[in-house]
Amino acid sequence: xxxxxxxxxxxxxxxxxxxxxxxxxxxxxxxxxxxxxxxxxxxxxxxxxxxxxxxxxxxxxxxxxxxxxxxxxxxxxxxxxxxxxxxxxxxxxxxxxxxxxxxxxxxxxxxxxxxxxxxxxxxxxxxxxxxxxxxxxxxxxxxxxxxxxxxxxxxxxxxxxxxxxxxxxxxxxxxxxxxxxxxxxxxxxxxxxxxxxxxxxxxxxxxxxxxxxxxxxxxxxxxxxxxxx
Numbered sequence: 001x002x003x004x005x006x007x008x009x010x011x012x013x014x015x016x017x018x019x020x021x022x023x024x025x026x027x028x029x030x031x032x033x034x035x036x037x038x039x040x041x042x043x044x045x046x047x048x049x050x051x052x053x054x055x056x057x058x059x060x061x062x063x064x065x066x067x068x069x070x071x072x073x074x075x076x077x078x079x080x081x082x083x084x085x086x087x088x089x090x091x092x093x094x095x096x097x098x099x100x101x102x103x104x105x106x107x108x109x110x111x112x113x114x115x116x117x118x119x120x121x122x123x124x125x126x127x128x129x130x131x132x133x134x135x136x137x138x139x140x141x142x143x144x145x146x147x148x149x150x151x152x153x154x155x156x157x158x159x160x161x162x163x164x165x166x167x168x169x170x171x172x173x174x175x176x177x178x179x180x181x182x183x184x185x186x187x188x189x190x191x192x193x194x195x196x197x198x199x200x201x202x203x204x205x206x207x208x209x210x211x212x213x214x215x216x217x218x219x220x221x222x223x224x225x226x227x228x229x
Contacts, residue, residue, distance in 0.1 A: 047192035048201040060183035080175035082138040089135035091203035096120040103156040
């Protein structure tokens with residue numbers, strides 16, 4: 001019942017065996033070095049959003065938040081709106097943005113413009129994530145709300161996407177489902193259900209379409225060029 005080895009495991013094994021096989025061929029123990037190429041992965045790409053769907057989503061999100069103005073759900077929707085916008089403009093993973101703190105954020109001059117940069121800890125280690133130009137506005141909206149909420153200075157070591165008591169919001173799944181339904185966007189596309197992770201894939205798709213270097217993009221997203229391919 002063992003699982004078949006992953007492509008990464010096969011590549012490492014091939015790298016380790018190759019010197020030995022070359023030596024064996026040189027000595028005449030082998031006539032040819034066997035083909036050890038890993039089989040091509042058949043993994044389907046995750047579902048994302050079309051440009052029209054994304055425009056509908058962020059436009060409808062405003063009405064979705066406004067609808068709850070006099071309800072207890074307004075705060076949840078407001079923070080969720082900024083959360084989704086940040087994900088689509090940074091490519092961060094859900095686990096990375098969940099633990100994002102105010103002290104992890106700073107503004108930098110990049111290509112003659114001011115852009116926000118976040119220091120995140122993810123499954124591939126720590127890295128810097130650069131926001132798309134203007135996307136810092138979504139973070140500033142939350143900051144302004146928190147200043148009013150705590151009636152004073154926001155603590156730098158507190159979470160950005162948090163409950164009123166400052167503790168991290170663990171999941172936005174229900175909010176995402178609610179917004180998708182409100183925006184009348186099909187949850188399933190090409191046989192695959194859209195999830196919050198679809199926002200990360202939307203970010204990657206748009207950056208590749210704008211001819212961003214795959215090497216820079218892989219570094220930004222904490223992934224590999226092979227995964228982007």
